[in-house]
Amino acid sequence: MSRLLPHVATESDYTSLRWTQEVWAPALEALCARHDLDPAAFVRAGDGTHVVFLGPGLVIKLFVSLWADDFSRERAAVRAIDGRLSVPRVVDEGELEGWPYLLLERLPGVAIKQVWAELDLADQEALAEQVGAFARRLHDVAPGEGLARPTWEDFVAERRARCLEHHARHGATPEWLARLEVWLAGLPPLVGPGHRPCLLHADLTHDHLMVAQVDGRWRLEGVIDWADAQAGDPLYDLAVLAVFLSQGRPTVGRALRRGYGLADDEAAARRLLDHALLHRFGHIAAILRRAHGRPAGDLDELRAALWGA
Numbered sequence: 311m312s313r314l315l316p317h318v319a320t321e322s323d324y325t326s327l328r329w330t331q332e333v334w335a336p337a338l339e340a341l342c343a344r345h346d347l348d349p350a351a352f353v354r355a356g357d358g359t360h361v362v363f364l365g366p367g368l369v370i371k372l373f374v375s376l377w378a379d380d381f382s383r384e385r386a387a388v389r390a391i392d393g394r395l396s397v398p399r400v401v402d403e404g405e406l407e408g409w410p411y412l413l414l415e416r417l418p419g420v421a422i423k424q425v426w427a428e429l430d431l432a433d434q435e436a437l438a439e440q441v442g443a444f445a446r447r448l449h450d451v452a453p454g455e456g457l458a459r460p461t462w463e464d465f466v467a468e469r470r471a472r473c474l475e476h477h478a479r480h481g482a483t484p485e486w487l488a489r490l491e492v493w494l495a496g497l498p499p500l501v502g503p504g505h506r507p508c509l510l511h512a513d514l515t516h517d518h519l520m521v522a523q524v525d526g527r528w529r530l531e532g533v534i535d536w537a538d539a540q541a542g543d544p545l546y547d548l549a550v551l552a553v554f555l556s557q558g559r560p561t562v563g564r565a566l567r568r569g570y571g572l573a574d575d576e577a578a579a580r581r582l583l584d585h586a587l588l589h590r591f592g593h594i595a596a597i598l599r600r601a602h603g604r605p606a607g608d609l610d611e612l613r614a615a616l617w618g619a
């Protein structure tokens with residue numbers, strides 16, 4: 311009996327097949343037949359880690375077997391939110407040849423990255439404030455079952471231990487590695503007494519913020535892709551937002567903090583930068599590119615370019 315899904319034993323296996331449409335067509339047809347959907351109405355999403363098909367009002371998200379735990383995290387995060395925020399509702403779920411999948415509600419709008427560069431500064435600030443307010447409400451949610459491992463303490467310890475190697479592997483220059491080494495040596499503890507983990511999206515970038523124009527004004531419609539969700543410190547989410555939205559415009563970073571309700575001072579901005587530099591998906595080379603040349607060469611100027619303080 312022929313298989314509907316390819317054999318994927320390594321990340322290289324998946325990379326070689328990832329965007330070959332005919333490889334995934336049998337799986338799409340089987341899933342549509344199972345849920346009484348028209349496969350002709352679905353198209354493959356052009357980005358994302360997993361195999362995602364976009365249809366009218368629905369999304370089929372097939373989780374690559376190499377990262378099957380992402381399925382559990384996304385489902386647990388949506389359950390924890392329980393309708394309190396605009397996130398894709400789980401319509402159904404299942405498994406196909408050992409690959410878990412979710413049938414999700416499709417949020418309206420487009421990813422913010424598709425329109426961000428065309429927006430004027432006032433629209434960017436207004437959207438940034440809405441995003442900050444969304445993050446504030448998200449971080450009032452207690453993480454659900456399945457999101458507490460690794461613990462935040464263990465996660466931060468692992469990120470600190472691998473920090474310099476991580477930045478070097480992603481293109482940090484020797485000069486910036488030297489600056490990061492000094493910063494890391496003086497980095498205070500990021501887990502304080504009485505720390506209570508909250509629900510984190512943990513990959514809150516411009517890929518996952520859905521926006522639409524309503525009556526001439528831009529509005530945040532919701533946040534997608536919860537496969538990296540975890541329990542942790544709220545500043546971990548807020549730090550990465552500024553990297554993708556501020557882009558050298560400090561007033562946008564201030565709008566994010568204003569929407570979130572975070573103090574507009576240097577101490578708060580320093581804590582945000584610490585989390586950005588320890589982020590699992592962040593690295594200094596990309597952060598500098600997104601800052602559009604604003605920082606002249608030190609972490610203080612980078613902090614000011616991102617968060618305006």
